[in-house]
Amino acid sequence: MDGDSMFVRDYQAALDFIHGRTKFKKKPTLTTMKLLMERLGNPQEQLKVIHVTGTNGKGSTTAFIRELLLAHGFEVGTFTSPFIVKFNERIALNGQMINDETLVTLVNQVGPVVAELDAELGEQGPTEFEIITALMFTYFGQIKPDYVVVEVGLGGLLDSTNIIQQPLVSVITTVGYDHAQILGSTLPEIAQQKAGIIKASCPLVLGKVSPEVAQVIKAVAREKKAPYYQLGQAFKNQATGLKDGQESFIYSDDSFHKLALASGLLGAYQVDNATCALKAVSLVAQAENFQLQTKLVKLALAQTAWPARMEKIFTQPLVFLDGAHNLAAFEELATMIKSHFNANHVFLILGILADKEPEKMLTMMAKLPNVQLILTDFDAYRQVADPQKLATKLPQAQAISPWKIAFKTVVTELLADESDVIIFAGSLYFVSEVRAFFKEEMDE
Incomplete structure (x- = not known):
C-alpha cells in the first residue's frame, strides 16, 4: 500500500479502528465472517488448528497446549481473549505477542475489506471480534506456524472462530453458566452452543462436565462421527496435592500409564486443564506422527504460566x-x-x-x-x-x-x-x- 492509501497510520489508529466497531450483532451468524475471510483468501484453511472452548479454563488449557507443543520443537500461534495488559497479547507466536508494527500492517490489509463489506452490508458489517479473528487468521496464514491454538470468543456454534472447517482436535474444557443472554439459560442449551465446534471426524476432548451436559455433547459427536475422549473415562487424572509450590497429579490414558506430573498453574481445576491439554496434544501427535517425550511433557506442564490465573x-x-x-x-x-x-x-x-x-x-x-x-x-x-x-x-x-x-x-x-x-x-x-x-x- 502506498502512503496515501494507508487505512491507518499508526498503532493508536489501528486500536481505535478495532475498538470502535460494534461489539455484538443483534442476531449472531457466521455469514459476514465467511464473506470477510473469503475476500481475504481464506487463510484459515491453510492452518493446523486446535480449537478450544469452554465456560472456564480456555486460556489456561491453551497455555498448557502451547507449552507442550513448544517443548517438542514446534512453532505455535495462539489466539486468546481478553488481553490482560496489552491488546497484542491476543495474537501471539511462541508465547510472544505480535508487535505494534505488525498489528498496523494487518489492519491495513484487513481494514479496506471491512470498509467494502460495510458499504455492502450496512449494519451487518463485521463486528470487533470478527475483525480481530480475521487479523489473527491473516497473520498466521502469512507466517504459517506449525500449529495454531485458537480460543473461542463466546460459545462455539456461532463464534467467529468457528469458520475453521477441519481442526486437528477440538477441546471443550467445562460447561457452566455465563453469558446467559446470548448462549441460553440452561446447561443443555449452553452445551449445544459449545458443541458447535465439533466437526465431522475431528477428535473431541471433553473436560469435567455434568452427565446432562455430556449427553448433549456426546450426541453431537456421534452425529458428526467425531471420536470422543472424556476426562474420567478415556483419560484420567488423580490430584496428589501441592509439591514444591506446584499442583502434582497422576495422568493415565492409552499411551501413558500413571505418569507423575505437576502443573505450574495453581488450583485443582488446573490439573483438569493440564490433563485435557495433554490428551489434546497426544491426539495431535498421533495424527501428525510424532512421539511425545515424557521428560518434555513434565517440563512443559511444570513451566506453564498464564497471567491472572492465581x-x-x-x-x-x-x-x-x-x-x-x-x-x-x-x-x-x-x-x-x-x-x-x-x-x-x-x-x-x-x-x-x-x-x-x-x-x-x-x-x-x-x-x-x-x-x-x-x-x-x-x-x-x-x-x-x-x-x-x-x-x-x-x-x-x-x-x-x-x-x-x-x-x-x-x-x-x-x-x-x-x-x-x-x-x-x-x-x-x-x-x-x-x-x-x-x-x-x-x-x-
Missing part, C-alpha cells in the same frame, strides 16, 4: 491475582482457598461486572470462615456491580473504592499477620487493570 505478584504480603469472574470460577476459587489457604486469613478484593450474578458469587464466598470480603470498583466499558449496594446486602462485606484505596486499607490497617493472603478477583478486566498498575510500579 498469579502471585507479591510475596510480602502474599498477593495473588485471579481471573475468576462467574459462579463456576468462584466455586473453584472457594475450593482453592479451602485446600491451599485454610490456615490463612484471606482478604478477597473483588471488582465484579453487574451482569455476572454478583450476589450469588459473594454469598458463596461469605460462607468461608477465614475470608474477608472487600468490594470495590474499577474502570470498565461494561457496568460494574455497585460495591455499596452489594455490601448492604452482605453484612460480612465491606465496600471500599477505588480499588487502590481498598488495597492500601487492607495492607496498612487490616493485615494482622505475615501469613495473611490478599487475592484480587471478580473480573478479568478488573485484575488486568490491577496487574498493569503493579507492573508499571515495579518497572519504575
Whole structure:
C-alpha cells in the first residue's frame, strides 16, 4: 500500500479502528465472517488448528497446549481473549505477542475489506471480534506456524472462530453458566452452543462436565462421527496435592500409564486443564506422527504460566491475582482457598461486572470462615456491580473504592499477620487493570 492509501497510520489508529466497531450483532451468524475471510483468501484453511472452548479454563488449557507443543520443537500461534495488559497479547507466536508494527500492517490489509463489506452490508458489517479473528487468521496464514491454538470468543456454534472447517482436535474444557443472554439459560442449551465446534471426524476432548451436559455433547459427536475422549473415562487424572509450590497429579490414558506430573498453574481445576491439554496434544501427535517425550511433557506442564490465573505478584504480603469472574470460577476459587489457604486469613478484593450474578458469587464466598470480603470498583466499558449496594446486602462485606484505596486499607490497617493472603478477583478486566498498575510500579 502506498502512503496515501494507508487505512491507518499508526498503532493508536489501528486500536481505535478495532475498538470502535460494534461489539455484538443483534442476531449472531457466521455469514459476514465467511464473506470477510473469503475476500481475504481464506487463510484459515491453510492452518493446523486446535480449537478450544469452554465456560472456564480456555486460556489456561491453551497455555498448557502451547507449552507442550513448544517443548517438542514446534512453532505455535495462539489466539486468546481478553488481553490482560496489552491488546497484542491476543495474537501471539511462541508465547510472544505480535508487535505494534505488525498489528498496523494487518489492519491495513484487513481494514479496506471491512470498509467494502460495510458499504455492502450496512449494519451487518463485521463486528470487533470478527475483525480481530480475521487479523489473527491473516497473520498466521502469512507466517504459517506449525500449529495454531485458537480460543473461542463466546460459545462455539456461532463464534467467529468457528469458520475453521477441519481442526486437528477440538477441546471443550467445562460447561457452566455465563453469558446467559446470548448462549441460553440452561446447561443443555449452553452445551449445544459449545458443541458447535465439533466437526465431522475431528477428535473431541471433553473436560469435567455434568452427565446432562455430556449427553448433549456426546450426541453431537456421534452425529458428526467425531471420536470422543472424556476426562474420567478415556483419560484420567488423580490430584496428589501441592509439591514444591506446584499442583502434582497422576495422568493415565492409552499411551501413558500413571505418569507423575505437576502443573505450574495453581488450583485443582488446573490439573483438569493440564490433563485435557495433554490428551489434546497426544491426539495431535498421533495424527501428525510424532512421539511425545515424557521428560518434555513434565517440563512443559511444570513451566506453564498464564497471567491472572492465581498469579502471585507479591510475596510480602502474599498477593495473588485471579481471573475468576462467574459462579463456576468462584466455586473453584472457594475450593482453592479451602485446600491451599485454610490456615490463612484471606482478604478477597473483588471488582465484579453487574451482569455476572454478583450476589450469588459473594454469598458463596461469605460462607468461608477465614475470608474477608472487600468490594470495590474499577474502570470498565461494561457496568460494574455497585460495591455499596452489594455490601448492604452482605453484612460480612465491606465496600471500599477505588480499588487502590481498598488495597492500601487492607495492607496498612487490616493485615494482622505475615501469613495473611490478599487475592484480587471478580473480573478479568478488573485484575488486568490491577496487574498493569503493579507492573508499571515495579518497572519504575
